[in-house]
Amino acid sequence: AQRVTQPEKLLSVFKGAPVELKCNYSYSGSPELFWYVQYSRQRLQLLLRHISRESIKGFTADLNKGETSFHLKKPFAQEEDSAMYYCARRGNTDKLIFGTGTRLQVFP
Amino acid sequence: GAVVSQHPSWVICKSGTSVKIECRSLDFQATTMFWYRQFPKQSLMLMATSNEGSKATYEQGVEKDKFLINHASLTLSTLTVTSAHPEDSSFYICSAALGLDGIQYFGAGTRLSVL
Numbered sequence: 001a002q003r004v005t006q007p008e009k010l011l012s013v014f015k016g017a018p019v020e021l022k023c024n025y026s027y028s029g030s031p032e033l034f035w036y037v038q039y040s041r042q043r044l045q046l047l048l049r050h051i052s053r054e055s056i057k058g059f060t061a062d063l064n065k066g067e068t069s070f071h072l073k074k075p076f077a078q079e080e081d082s083a084m085y086y087c088a089r090r091g092n093t094d095k096l097i098f099g100t101g102t103r104l105q106v107f108p
Numbered sequence: 109g110a111v112v113s114q115h116p117s118w119v120i121c122k123s124g125t126s127v128k129i130e131c132r133s134l135d136f137q138a139t140t141m142f143w144y145r146q147f148p149k150q151s152l153m154l155m156a157t158s159n160e161g162s163k164a165t166y167e168q169g170v171e172k173d174k175f176l177i178n179h180a181s182l183t184l185s186t187l188t189v190t191s192a193h194p195e196d197s198s199f200y201i202c203s204a205a206l207g208l209d210g211i212q213y214f215g216a217g218t219r220l221s222v223l
Contacts (some may be wrong), residue, residue, distance in 0.1 A: 036214075043112075044152075044201070044214040051209075086151065093157075094140055094210045100151040 002028050004089050006099035013077050014107050021072040021102045023061075023087030031089040033070040034096070035061055038084040047072075047085070057081070077106045111135055112204050114215030121192055122223055129187045129218045131202030137182035138204035142212060143175070146199040155200075158185045192222040 003026040013019055025031055035047040048056045050063040050070060061072045070087060087099040111134040121127050131141055139160050144152040156177050157165045164177035174196075176188040185204075189196050199219050203212040 043216040044203075046211060046213075049211075090210075094205055095142070095154055095157060096212060097154075098151045 002026055002031070002089060002091055002097050004087050004097050004099035006085075006087055006102050008102045009100070010103045010105065012105040012107065015079055016076050019072075019074045019077045019081070019104065019106075021085050021087075021104065023070045023072065023099060025068050025070065025087075025089050027068050028091060031091055033061070033063055034088045034090070035059070035070075035072050036086045036088060036098075038086070040083070044086070077104075079106050079108055082106045110206050110211075110213045112202065112213045112215040114202050114218055116218060117216060118219045118221075120221045120223065123193055124191055127189045127192055127220060129189075129200055129202070129220075131185045131187070131204070131215055133183045133204040133206075133213075136204070136206050138185075138206065139182060140205040140210070141179060141185040142203045142205070143177060143185075143187050144201045144203070146201060146217070148199075152201060155187075189220065192220070194222045196220065197222045 005024045033050040036044050037047045038044045059074045063070050084101050084103050086101045088096045113132045115130045141158040143155045145155050146152050154167050155170045158177045158179040160179045160182050166172050179185040199217050201217040203214045205212050
């Protein structure tokens with residue numbers, strides 16, 4: 001079965017500290033990986049996808065096929081980054097498989 | 109752009125009644141929409157994939173007769189929870205796929221409380 005694992009339920013850092021939200025996926029062909037973010041009282045929205053290889057709001061994520069990981073990183077966290085982050089994969093169909101999510105808390 | 113509207117945002121109903129939730133893509137046409145269910149402090153679980161003009165594809169373990177999905181147009185999909193019971197209380201979220209790469213854009217969700 002295709003799985004997405006986010007081992008941390010909660011990650012707390014201080015403003016300005018580096019952040020890494022972990023995501024591992026079960027190997028199955030050539031998956032497409034995404035990071036979605038949900039700010040307080042807002043809907044889920046796409047943050048970035050591995051195909052784009054872009055940096056959004058200072059966040060980057062590199063697909064590591066050897067480690068089957070797609071960790072989300074930001075060198076200097078900001079308070080406004082506090083949110084729920086979901087890693088997701090898409091396989092042969094259009095379906096998204098979500099991880100359980102990691103809540104990021106950035107303290108001032 | 110790429111706005112998905114979901115209505116209602118919150119509904120309370122009596123056990124045994126049916127509830128309809130609407131999902132609309134406001135500024136784009138979506139041939140495929142998705143319905144998810146989210147339990148408190150848990151991840152989104154895909155319930156079904158809704159394709160315009162055809163029957164929905166349900167995930168394993170999801171009752172087709174309990175959760176009726178209709179995708180009558182390219183901008184509207186509806187989820188009807190039939191004969192709702194307290195265990196159906198949950199947060200239901202829809203999404204619509206845009207473009208050839210099928211990026212999903214999400215609605216704000218509907219909180220269903222069945223008394």
